Amino acid sequence: MLKSEKANAKINLVLDVLGKRDDGYHEISTVFQSLDLSDTLTFESRSEGIGLSSNAPALPLNKDNLIWQAAHLLQSHYGVSGGVHIHLHKRIPVAAGLGGGSSDAAAALRGLVRFWHLPWESEVLYALAAQLGSDVAFCLQGGTALGSGRGEILQPLPACPHFYVVLANPGFAVSTAKVYQAFVPDGPNRTGAGGLVAALEAGAREEVKCGLENALERSTFSLYPKVRRLKERMQKTAPSLMCGSGPTVFALFDTKEDAAKLCEQLKAEGISAWLTETVSASLGGGENV
Numbered sequence: 001m002l003k004s005e006k007a008n009a010k011i012n013l014v015l016d017v018l019g020k021r022d023d024g025y026h027e028i029s030t031v032f033q034s035l036d037l038s039d040t041l042t043f044e045s046r047s048e049g050i051g052l053s054s055n056a057p058a059l060p061l062n063k064d065n066l067i068w069q070a071a072h073l074l075q076s077h078y079g080v081s082g083g084v085h086i087h088l089h090k091r092i093p094v095a096a097g098l099g100g101g102s103s104d105a106a107a108a109l110r111g112l113v114r115f116w117h118l119p120w121e122s123e124v125l126y127a128l129a130a131q132l133g134s135d136v137a138f139c140l141q142g143g144t145a146l147g148s149g150r151g152e153i154l155q156p157l158p159a160c161p162h163f164y165v166v167l168a169n170p171g172f173a174v175s176t177a178k179v180y181q182a183f184v185p186d187g188p189n190r191t192g193a194g195g196l197v198a199a200l201e202a203g204a205r206e207e208v209k210c211g212l213e214n215a216l217e218r219s220t221f222s223l224y225p226k227v228r229r230l231k232e233r234m235q236k237t238a239p240s241l242m243c244g245s246g247p248t249v250f251a252l253f254d255t256k257e258d259a260a261k262l263c264e265q266l267k268a269e270g271i272s273a274w275l276t277e278t279v280s281a282s283l284g285g286g287e288n289v
């Protein structure tokens, strides 16, 4: 039997960078939010080893793929003797700031726990997730959460009010490491995550829109001025922010009609654009197919 698992994209409604750590990572405070836009992983039994296939031609299908690494970590930790073939149906743009690889890795962990009939041991899974990448722990749970440390320490938050979300991508990849390297602190005037957390606690959708902030924008904008122009273009229509380390920009809408209008306008201007929405339910979406 084949089994599948959804891997949802994420955005950061706030991303504050507090400083550089001795291990080379940056201490951050961020509000993560899952989107409906997702990849799908399908699992099929094989006698040994880990095989990968994908509809995305540019992605590595070996140990460089985060899905392979997630499967390998789980296999080693639990001494799983059988193998697996995993097919990745990619819909989330790659190296776009939407956490696609991280979400695939988290979906591999979730899906393979069920596929191999392993126990759901949260402590083990979150430790493996943190080894795979800073965003993977959030992608394991999804919804809305406050992230601290390098992003892997999570605190639950009230679900974000529902928004339609337009994503626009300028058509080139951005390296997260390069963006963090270019980060220069901007002094004590940061708003931080507090305002947005308060807005979520009050369920105040207008305050959520006003609280969007991403400290990595300055780094990415200085490396790639086209991303700043894309944000300025979107901001004319709706509250907008760069996703993670970029270069995708998102805009929040109350109605599907208004979101669809911007999406069509962007496409007519030759910009890749997607219409999606926030999701608050716990992730997984696993099914037998």
Ligand SMILES: C[C@](O)(CO)[C@H](O)COP(=O)(O)OP(=O)(O)OC[C@H]1O[C@@H](n2ccc(N)nc2=O)[C@H](O)[C@@H]1O
Binding pocket: 012, 015, 024, 025, 026, 027, 028, 030, 097, 099, 102, 132, 133, 134, 135, 136, 149, 150, 151, 176, 177, 178, 180, 244, 245
């Ligand atoms: C930009 C965000 O997506 C926002 O959620 C994350 O902070 C990045 O998370 P990620 O892609 O899972 O990042 P990782 O794969 O752990 O790290 C990639 C590289 O980004 C830099 N990095 C990442 C996270 C962090 N808190 N500080 C960093 O400086 C490091 O140079 C690291 O080598």
Ligand SMILES: Nc1ncnc2c1ncn2[C@@H]1O[C@H](COP(=O)(O)OP(=O)(O)OP(=O)(O)O)[C@@H](O)[C@H]1O
Binding pocket: 059, 060, 064, 065, 066, 067, 093, 094, 095, 096, 097, 098, 099, 100, 101, 102, 104, 105, 135, 174, 176, 244, 245, 246
């Ligand atoms: N399953 C995967 N899907 C996408 N990229 C992967 C995957 N496995 C490894 N990678 C590599 O990870 C790099 C970053 O891709 P990804 O799509 O995760 O970026 P991102 O969305 O900007 O990540 P983040 O927002 O977490 O920083 C790519 O260069 C890609 O080659």
